[in-house]
């Protein structure tokens with residue numbers, strides 16, 4: 001019999017795009033009834049925007065990967081088939097309690113229902129060059145921002161031209177604003193980062209974030225921080241893997257890519273992101289994306305989607321996916337299976353446990369559960385614009401961050417008006 005084909009659109013690109021294709025290939029090889037056709041949309045923003053546009057034209061895929069901060073937009077969109085309902089309708093008994101609580105709670109409704117499947121979960125980490133640190137007499141990564149400044153100064157004096165590299169596009173709102181705020185237990189927005197109402201307002205122009213960006217700019221002016229971008233030939237991950245820059249902050253999802261592309265002999269490791277001295281470290285935010293099923297497809301396609309999602313949820317799939325990327329397992333059974341297989345005892349996977357330690361450093365607070373704000377793609381774009389203004393010297397830090405908040409709040413008010421009378425589920 002002919003196989004039922006269905007589409008899966010996703011946001012990951014580069015090496016991670018190939019790894020998603022590996023997962024699709026494994027599913028297609030594992031059974032004979034369905035064929036998932038997987039297509040990268042280039043990045044997370046595009047995956048969400050293209051899906052919304054396709055939905056309007058009735059050309060949507062059956063399954064789509066939506067990043068963490070797209071959750072509110074999806075939940076209010078009425079474009080999806082709830083994951084929990086899809087699985088029940090197709091005869092699967094998914095143990096939702098098997099999903100690691102900090103991960104499932106990011107995506108769950110206020111009643112604890114799961115409308116999407118956690119897939120690639122991450123957090124941001126500090127990647128550091130051990131050999132360079134040895135040159136300045138250190139065997140450990142800096143734990144505070146004060147230490148980062150001191151270490152970067154010494155690295156610079158020792159001849160390292162790029163002690164810290166950052167990217168400042170919209171995407172890095174994640175590390176620079178969102179993760180930083182969570183670690184310092186500071187809100188991004190009122191109403192518990194939006195979880196408690198569509199009338200939330202951005203507040204990060206009045207938090208420690210302002211001091212942080214002020215310091216980053218000061219360190220940039222002193223040559224301790226360099227800005228990298230793919231458009232200029234090298235993004236920060238490439239700069240780190242190439243040994244050109246000694247510290248970066250990026251997703252543990254990039255761990256596999258760094259391991260694979262690191263220049264010969266590069267000695268490196270990962271550590272939790274630093275916090276300012278005297279701050280009690282909070283848990284970092286769960287990053288990554290979840291998988292949503294869209295409305296308007298045939299029963300056969302839904303059967304395929306359910307089989308695909310059940311396949312991904314298996315412990316063996318967790319082991320495969322985590323091994324080839326850097327993403328953390330999203331289920332307890334996956335994590336236990338990986339430990340039983342000795343995964344974390346082997347280099348270079350050892351360091352991956354740092355991500356779990358960072359995510360569980362404290363019981364999540366009201367502002368470290370996640371972010372649930374509408375239109376967050378546009379808000380991140382505003383964060384990117386504001387950072388550009390600051391680092392190009394066009395605007396002072398406070399003025400630029402006030403501007404991000406004002407424009408971001410306008411995005412939130414438009415979203416609220418679109419869904420007038422509705423509340424988050």
Ligand SMILES: O=P(O)(O)OC[C@H](O)CO
Pocket residue numbers: 044067068069120121122123174251252253286287288289
């Ligand atoms: O780079 P990722 O996949 O860990 O995702 C980072 C952010 O959570 C995306 O919103």
